[in-house]
Amino acid sequence: GGGSDSDDGAGDGSPKKGGRLRAAFAGGGASETLDPHLANLFADVARAKALFDKLADYGADLSAQPRLAEKWEPNKALDRWQVTLREATFHDGSPVTARDVLHSYRRIADPKQAFRAKASLEPIDLDASRATGERSIEFVLKRPTAEFPNVLAAFGAYIVPENATGFDKEPVGSGPFRFVSFAPGRSAVFRRYDDYWEGAPHLDEIEFVVANEESARVNALLGGQIEYAHELNPTTARAHEDKGQIEIVRLRGSAMQAFCMKTDRPPFDDERVRQAFFLIADRRELVDGALSGAGEVGNDLFGKGYEYYADGLPQREQDLDKARALLKQAGAEGLKVTLDTSAVAAGFTEAASIFRDQAKKAGVTVEVRMGSKDSYWSDILDNGALCCYRSGAMPIEAHISQRLLTDSTTNATKWRHKDFDALYQQAQSTRDKTERAAVYERMQRRLYGEGGFLIWGFADWIIGTARNVKGVDTKAPANTLDWARFDTVWLA
Amino acid sequence: MKHEYEKGTSGDVGVGIGVHADVDTGVGPVAEIRDLRVVVDGRAIVDGVSLRVLPGRVTALIGASGSGKTTTGLALLGEYPADALVTGDVRVEAGGLVGYVPQHPAAALNPARRVSALLTDIARARVRHLPVRQRRAAARERVLRALAEAQLPDAETLSRRYPHQLSGGQQQRVVLAQALLLGARVIVADEPTTGQDALTKGRIVERFRAVAARGIAVVLLSHDLDVVSALADEVVVLRAGRVVESGPAQRVRSSPRHEWTRELFGGQVESPDPDESASRPGASARGPLGTRTESPDPDPDEPTGQPGPRIHRLPHARTEVPDPDEPTGRPGVRARGPLNRHTESRDPDGRTARTGQPVLRVRGLTARHRDGARGTAVVLRAPALDLYPGRSLAVVGRSGSGKTTLARCVAGLHRDHDGEILLDGTPLPRSLRDRSRTQLAAVQYVFQDAHAAFDEHRPVVHQVARTAVRLRGTDPDTATREALTTLAGLGLPEELAHRHPGRLSGGELQRAALARALLARPRVLVCDEITSGLDTVTRRGILDVLTTLVRGRDDLSLVLITHDLDTAALAHRIAVLDAGELVEQGPAEVVLTTPAHPFTASLVRTTTRLTAGTVT
Amino acid sequence: MRSPRTGRFALGLTIVAVPLVLALLGPVFAGEPGARAASFTLGEGHWLGTDFVGRDVWRQVLHGGRPVVLTALAATALAYLVALPVGLLSALTRLRWLEELLMRPLDVLLAVPSLLLILLAATVFSPGAVGLALLVALANVPDAARLVRAAAAEAAARPAVEALRMQGETWWRMAVGYVGRSMLRTLAADAGTRLTGVLYLVATAAFLGVGVAPDAADWAVMVDRNRTGLFVQPWAVVVPAMLIVALTTGTNLLFDAALDKGGRRGPRRTEKEARP
Amino acid sequence: MSGLRSFVARRLLLGGVQTVAVVLLVFALTEALPGDAAVSLAGDQPDPARIAAIREAMELDRPAWERLADWAAGLLHGDLGTSLVSGRPVRQYLADGFGPTLLLAALTVALLVPAGFGLGVLAARHAGRPVDRLISSVTLAVYAVPEFALGVLLVTVFALRLGWLPPTAVGYGTDLLAHPAALVLPVLVLLSRPVCSLVRLVRAGMIDALASPYVAQARRYGVSGARVRYTHALPNALAPAAQQLARTIDWLLCGVIVVEALYVIPGLGTVLLGAVAERDVPVVQGLAVVFGVLTVVLNLGADLIAHRLAPRAGAAA
Numbered sequence A: 001g002g003g004s005d006s007d008d009g010a011g012d013g014s015p016k017k018g019g020r021l022r023a024a025f026a027g028g029g030a031s032e033t034l035d036p037h038l039a040n041l042f043a044d045v046a047r048a049k050a051l052f053d054k055l056a057d058y059g060a061d062l063s064a065q066p067r068l069a070e071k072w073e074p075n076k077a078l079d080r081w082q083v084t085l086r087e088a089t090f091h092d093g094s095p096v097t098a099r100d101v102l103h104s105y106r107r108i109a110d111p112k113q114a115f116r117a118k119a120s121l122e123p124i125d126l127d128a129s130r131a132t133g134e135r136s137i138e139f140v141l142k143r144p145t146a147e148f149p150n151v152l153a154a155f156g157a158y159i160v161p162e163n164a165t166g167f168d169k170e171p172v173g174s175g176p177f178r179f180v181s182f183a184p185g186r187s188a189v190f191r192r193y194d195d196y197w198e199g200a201p202h203l204d205e206i207e208f209v210v211a212n213e214e215s216a217r218v219n220a221l222l223g224g225q226i227e228y229a230h231e232l233n234p235t236t237a238r239a240h241e242d243k244g245q246i247e248i249v250r251l252r253g254s255a256m257q258a259f260c261m262k263t264d265r266p267p268f269d270d271e272r273v274r275q276a277f278f279l280i281a282d283r284r285e286l287v288d289g290a291l292s293g294a295g296e297v298g299n300d301l302f303g304k305g306y307e308y309y310a311d312g313l314p315q316r317e318q319d320l321d322k323a324r325a326l327l328k329q330a331g332a333e334g335l336k337v338t339l340d341t342s343a344v345a346a347g348f349t350e351a352a353s354i355f356r357d358q359a360k361k362a363g364v365t366v367e368v369r370m371g372s373k374d375s376y377w378s379d380i381l382d383n384g385a386l387c388c389y390r391s392g393a394m395p396i397e398a399h400i401s402q403r404l405l406t407d408s409t410t411n412a413t414k415w416r417h418k419d420f421d422a423l424y425q426q427a428q429s430t431r432d433k434t435e436r437a438a439v440y441e442r443m444q445r446r447l448y449g450e451g452g453f454l455i456w457g458f459a460d461w462i463i464g465t466a467r468n469v470k471g472v473d474t475k476a477p478a479n480t481l482d483w484a485r486f487d488t489v490w491l492a
Numbered sequence B: 001m002k003h004e005y006e007k008g009t010s011g012d013v014g015v016g017i018g019v020h021a022d023v024d025t026g027v028g029p030v031a032e033i034r035d036l037r038v039v040v041d042g043r044a045i046v047d048g049v050s051l052r053v054l055p056g057r058v059t060a061l062i063g064a065s066g067s068g069k070t071t072t073g074l075a076l077l078g079e080y081p082a083d084a085l086v087t088g089d090v091r092v093e094a095g096g097l098v099g100y101v102p103q104h105p106a107a108a109l110n111p112a113r114r115v116s117a118l119l120t121d122i123a124r125a126r127v128r129h130l131p132v133r134q135r136r137a138a139a140r141e142r143v144l145r146a147l148a149e150a151q152l153p154d155a156e157t158l159s160r161r162y163p164h165q166l167s168g169g170q171q172q173r174v175v176l177a178q179a180l181l182l183g184a185r186v187i188v189a190d191e192p193t194t195g196q197d198a199l200t201k202g203r204i205v206e207r208f209r210a211v212a213a214r215g216i217a218v219v220l221l222s223h224d225l226d227v228v229s230a231l232a233d234e235v236v237v238l239r240a241g242r243v244v245e246s247g248p249a250q251r252v253r254s255s256p257r258h259e260w261t262r263e264l265f266g267g268q269v270e271s272p273d274p275d276e277s278a279s280r281p282g283a284s285a286r287g288p289l290g291t292r293t294e295s296p297d298p299d300p301d302e303p304t305g306q307p308g309p310r311i312h313r314l315p316h317a318r319t320e321v322p323d324p325d326e327p328t329g330r331p332g333v334r335a336r337g338p339l340n341r342h343t344e345s346r347d348p349d350g351r352t353a354r355t356g357q358p359v360l361r362v363r364g365l366t367a368r369h370r371d372g373a374r375g376t377a378v379v380l381r382a383p384a385l386d387l388y389p390g391r392s393l394a395v396v397g398r399s400g401s402g403k404t405t406l407a408r409c410v411a412g413l414h415r416d417h418d419g420e421i422l423l424d425g426t427p428l429p430r431s432l433r434d435r436s437r438t439q440l441a442a443v444q445y446v447f448q449d450a451h452a453a454f455d456e457h458r459p460v461v462h463q464v465a466r467t468a469v470r471l472r473g474t475d476p477d478t479a480t481r482e483a484l485t486t487l488a489g490l491g492l493p494e495e496l497a498h499r500h501p502g503r504l505s506g507g508e509l510q511r512a513a514l515a516r517a518l519l520a521r522p523r524v525l526v527c528d529e530i531t532s533g534l535d536t537v538t539r540r541g542i543l544d545v546l547t548t549l550v551r552g553r554d555d556l557s558l559v560l561i562t563h564d565l566d567t568a569a570l571a572h573r574i575a576v577l578d579a580g581e582l583v584e585q586g587p588a589e590v591v592l593t594t595p596a597h598p599f600t601a602s603l604v605r606t607t608t609r610l611t612a613g614t615v616t
Numbered sequence C: 001m002r003s004p005r006t007g008r009f010a011l012g013l014t015i016v017a018v019p020l021v022l023a024l025l026g027p028v029f030a031g032e033p034g035a036r037a038a039s040f041t042l043g044e045g046h047w048l049g050t051d052f053v054g055r056d057v058w059r060q061v062l063h064g065g066r067p068v069v070l071t072a073l074a075a076t077a078l079a080y081l082v083a084l085p086v087g088l089l090s091a092l093t094r095l096r097w098l099e100e101l102l103m104r105p106l107d108v109l110l111a112v113p114s115l116l117l118i119l120l121a122a123t124v125f126s127p128g129a130v131g132l133a134l135l136v137a138l139a140n141v142p143d144a145a146r147l148v149r150a151a152a153a154e155a156a157a158r159p160a161v162e163a164l165r166m167q168g169e170t171w172w173r174m175a176v177g178y179v180g181r182s183m184l185r186t187l188a189a190d191a192g193t194r195l196t197g198v199l200y201l202v203a204t205a206a207f208l209g210v211g212v213a214p215d216a217a218d219w220a221v222m223v224d225r226n227r228t229g230l231f232v233q234p235w236a237v238v239v240p241a242m243l244i245v246a247l248t249t250g251t252n253l254l255f256d257a258a259l260d261k262g263g264r265r266g267p268r269r270t271e272k273e274a275r276p
Numbered sequence D: 001m002s003g004l005r006s007f008v009a010r011r012l013l014l015g016g017v018q019t020v021a022v023v024l025l026v027f028a029l030t031e032a033l034p035g036d037a038a039v040s041l042a043g044d045q046p047d048p049a050r051i052a053a054i055r056e057a058m059e060l061d062r063p064a065w066e067r068l069a070d071w072a073a074g075l076l077h078g079d080l081g082t083s084l085v086s087g088r089p090v091r092q093y094l095a096d097g098f099g100p101t102l103l104l105a106a107l108t109v110a111l112l113v114p115a116g117f118g119l120g121v122l123a124a125r126h127a128g129r130p131v132d133r134l135i136s137s138v139t140l141a142v143y144a145v146p147e148f149a150l151g152v153l154l155v156t157v158f159a160l161r162l163g164w165l166p167p168t169a170v171g172y173g174t175d176l177l178a179h180p181a182a183l184v185l186p187v188l189v190l191l192s193r194p195v196c197s198l199v200r201l202v203r204a205g206m207i208d209a210l211a212s213p214y215v216a217q218a219r220r221y222g223v224s225g226a227r228v229r230y231t232h233a234l235p236n237a238l239a240p241a242a243q244q245l246a247r248t249i250d251w252l253l254c255g256v257i258v259v260e261a262l263y264v265i266p267g268l269g270t271v272l273l274g275a276v277a278e279r280d281v282p283v284v285q286g287l288a289v290v291f292g293v294l295t296v297v298l299n300l301g302a303d304l305i306a307h308r309l310a311p312r313a314g315a316a317a
């Protein structure tokens, strides 16, 4: 259970009740909405998780933890799951029922809509699934899915009441806080929900304010205008860490940083070129330069520290001679490639220029091309050969299913291998966890050897809080249950 | 330099050529200049000038153009040319403001402010003693009074205008009104009557007399000896920056001690020997400019050739007497001064050899100005006007009657008009922008305000030479040489020609402007008051040059815009404008001796009266 | 009179010399790039510390002058090259339609957020350094043209211009020689600020991917990109910013001194004679 | 003045055309930008099927001109359309953003005009002397300091070190008037650069105007020094400064992105930035209408001032 973890993790004495906490996030501007299914940005998610609940959520190692779902039980074939809800009520007092869950999922999966969680819920056959009681549901799946709880914890799969409309006026959820006011792009005020199933939050009120500029968030925090600032720069963290003015919280392993090579086209359709590139990268230099040291080096595998992570593989180091040799073998001496980047995420342009200089030493000419940050992700999906890439925390299974299978929707490395797909299916049909882990290990070994992701680091997610803010979890990567979670926070 | 007058320090003034304080015993001078020397670039433009300005008296500074009048006058204001080395003493009575009527009124009027605002600013200081609520009305009243005193009728309309919407003479009078408003103990008036017609001039003279009668000291810098004679109590004669003679006006005029004074007063003083005047520069102008004595043609200007009186009566001619106040006095034109004397003796027919086509014809001209709130106002109507080659036409009329507007229409500077202006029978484009180079060269215009028409950042000679380069395709070197020759011919030595316009005196600039137009070798030369800023001697010189030109070049014809009937008398024909109407035109002597229109008559009369007023 | 002016010349020269000499000779002395260090750190042989990607700031400073001076000067010059004729033409023409034709489309450009313009250029044209100069110049043209027009309108209506027309003077002499000369001081004042504005526009554009690389050694780009480290490693921002300040301030001091030399004419009241 | 009235009428008419041109241009620009609202909404999950679905839901699959025509038809009925992303009316976006923007702009201009003209005149008055040197160099130096650096500096000193002022306006929403202290720093930063350019332009014009004969004449006549400077000389130095002022107001009203971001002020700049990033075409177009009209009106105002200050200009042959 995530909730109880964070309390002892904080170790800040006994919680105090009351007070209002103001938390600043980078926001979505005037188009923001409280519809949890539309949640897209961190600010949306933070607000959504204050008002709403999911059936499950991710723990610090990205394994699914039960939330509104009290327990889940698969059948033998792993394609039917019996989920029992815990006793919880919405803010209007009505109980959370199986019908609400099915309504929420159907709303998300509505073919006429394009909610973000739709793809995650794809394994569920919603027509066949049904409520088997007031608080129990039988989910019928399209195929065996050993990691079905991950689906329940999916980004944006919030449970809303069956009769919910007008989310911006009076949203009703079952989360720890209830709605008070909302001004899109500016602020949202929520009050403690005393009947919260996990126990009422310590805070009386929480206000989410929007401040897009990082320095504004820092200044507001330093000036006592807010108590919690989300997403700070590493340099800011360095400037204020241990200075006594504010607390810096680093959420390790929150964002995977990578270069993404398209394995279906030259020059990266030759695995020796990919391997050469793996060896070109000086990961330490990249982390120090692009992330200002706020992160750890990667080993070309997603999910360091997560469940199923293959940490037995040797750490890759820069080896320019070997890289040159590999390139020579591949007939790619004097290689020229274009590296797409954009200001879409912190560290991208920096990483690109650092890598350009590193590649130069191996005789590879990298030309850095800046792209529009608004359409970057869809631009790089099919175009170019090499690009900067980043991913937030998600289970390794989800990473594979979304990005590395033949029919994955966002397969940016164009990694399409029938045998790899088969391995994934095998894992999903494997009931035993250790056996499953072994399959995952095999898949990761393959990726380590010749995959398209050159994963050079994992960035910390940096949060600043006022000194009197206690109970902020320091281990949960962004996007997991205990990140941006305010019901366990109190003001000392 | 001390600028305060200390009682008791008066006494010995300069080297015995100072103001004669004994004339007005008991009253100390309100301002005084002692041994002033202004040196610019090693040249003393004023040298050892001393001057006492006594209350209630008019002190006139006279002298040729460039003799240092303006420089001396400005010294009373504490202003000197940039980079000048100044020695000597200038004292002005403590706290006293000095009224100043500058020589170039246009430059002194803020282009972005209405006339009323310009005057009210000064009036405001004069009504400080009143309660706040009455100030506005009182100031307004003073402004209107000052405008009336400065002979600006229709003050309401004019005060709503911007300076550029006034005629040259009107601008001059606005500046005068400013000086009158100020209530200063001393007024320095630099050529206050240039650009004024005789009628207005007469009234301005009266105004100054009244001002002096109030105990205000007036320093008059003028080349206009009529005005000087009529007004001055004291006269100081300057020559090349030095005082050559000074004394009571009466004395200086009747028995000039210095040869130069005598020459200046050449026109004024009844010369004992009439031949002497013939030897003077201007005297060579025989009769109308460029008249060929051998030509017996009666009047080629009259296209219809109709017999009878040559007065060209125009359909719109006004019949009422424009100025009922004008006492009907002695009719006829004065016969004085060398030019006029020769006019009398010239061939009565004044005919020329040429008959041919008129070089310039004006047909049905109606010019408008955009005027404040009331949209456009017609300021000029000239149904027909012809100019023949080798002939000259003088346009006379009161200030603001539309003379400049007519000239600007001809020159293509005023587009807002109906009717046609034909050069050799082909209509000239309305705007000079559409005129070809030949057309531009053919019709040249010398601006009324020479100061404003020069680029202050380039030496005069360059600007003059450009005409030849652009309009005649001369190469720059030749053009510069030509420019220098022309300028020298007009009395501007090379040293002056290389200066920037801001460093020339008013009269010098006027001559430079004339030179600039002449370099185009124009066929029609329109001169707008080009002699207004010149002393008699220089004026004669200039008119002489023009005469020679017209005579020397068959195809040059001249339009002389002037308020000076003496000058007008030199032309073959005269056109009279009154309030925008062309009321009369005909051969010069006819118009001047037997004016047909009452307005012309009154003009002629006033000129005479002003001269007569000298005696008082 | 003479000595304060020469003094100002000297001061202007000294101020402007530092960035200019750095810009001209900097690359010669820069030497080979060393190994990268962690970003925004001080010490370890980096006497101005390291920048946002861990490069030596001093080396970047040495390299960063030339592009600044070149692009910014070129862009400013280019902007005036278009704005001057357009502004002057519309001030000097009597053709209403021509004036409207010249000025109104520029007004349209003014109303379009420049951000949008640059974004578009960044993505559609992906221009290089020359393109960037063109683009930045373009962004400055409407503004400059309006200013030129406003300053020229009054001078263009003076009798002196009529006299020039009377002389059949060429358009250029009239427009540049007289009208342009009359507003020289205004132009110089505007050029001073415009040059600075252009510098930072170049930097912004660089960040958006137009023209120079986002990590280029370019003072303006350095100022922009190193801002996150302002509190940890201020030199990476302060030094290039100071150089830019020196460049613009020095240039303007020189301008001012030169203009005063052209001097004022006509009667000038000196202090002593000032009336009470 | 009838001439003036027809001038204004013509310009307003042209202004209508200009605004249409602005809207068309902005529409074209936004359309030309890579990606659309669907792509931007999809973010880092650019699942092609999902993008297609969003596109369909937003009716982005219809041809551009059709959408523009629909929007224009709505505009004729005073309807600015609805946001693609949130479905809220564009009018609300504009109304919300305009308040803070207008407030900031008004305050800034209220300080800018006296400061800019005052300092400019002061410098011109002492041209060549230490006061002038000081003003001239400081304005240039300040102008060369990037906005963000100045902003950060002011916050650090006045808000964080001295604690006199709040560092940002975060959480104050649109009701900024209730927190005047929060406006001080943003206004100062907004002021910094316009003041510099204005001072320089005013100074330049004033030096020439103060040396003119008409100013000498006014002085001779005992018109008080201040009056000479402000009512005689200044009008003749004003035309370029008025242009600059119009540009500044335009800039202030049409989005001061850096300052809004730095001080968390939810003005039009933020709205614009968000709308462009989200490719929320109707919102961008709504803003384009506002900006177009504002620019037209401001430019007209500046031209009228110039016209008034150089009355002779209209009369050229």
Ligand SMILES: Nc1ncnc2c1ncn2[C@@H]1O[C@H](COP(=O)(O)OP(=O)(O)OP(=O)(O)O)[C@@H](O)[C@H]1O
Pocket (backbone or CB within 6 Å): B040, B045, B063, B064, B065, B066, B067, B068, B069, B070, B071, B072, B081, B082, B103, B223, B496, B502, B503, B504, B505, B506, B507, B508, B533, B534, B535, C266
């Ligand atoms: N700023 C100046 N710098 C140098 N020389 C000057 C300057 N102003 C005038 N001069 C010269 O000084 C002489 C006297 O000039 P001033 O203006 O006093 O003459 P003036 O008697 O008023 O002549 P006018 O009747 O033509 O106006 C002239 O030769 C003129 O060229």
Ligand SMILES: Nc1ncnc2c1ncn2[C@@H]1O[C@H](COP(=O)(O)OP(=O)(O)OP(=O)(O)O)[C@@H](O)[C@H]1O
Pocket (backbone or CB within 6 Å): B164, B165, B166, B167, B168, B169, B170, B195, B196, B197, B369, B370, B371, B379, B397, B398, B399, B400, B401, B402, B403, B404, B405, B406, B448, B563, D315
């Ligand atoms: N731009 C203008 N706008 C309005 N009215 C004007 C304008 N210019 C001149 N006027 C008026 O037109 C009339 C004729 O002016 P014009 O300059 O032709 O007179 P003028 O005969 O040359 O007088 P002066 O002898 O004083 O120079 C005057 O009443 C004058 O006030």
Ligand SMILES: [Mg+2]
Pocket (backbone or CB within 6 Å): B069, B070, B071, B103, B190, B505, B506, B507
């Ligand atoms: Mg003079």
Ligand SMILES: [Mg+2]
Pocket (backbone or CB within 6 Å): B167, B168, B169, B403, B404, B405, B448, B528
């Ligand atoms: Mg006239």
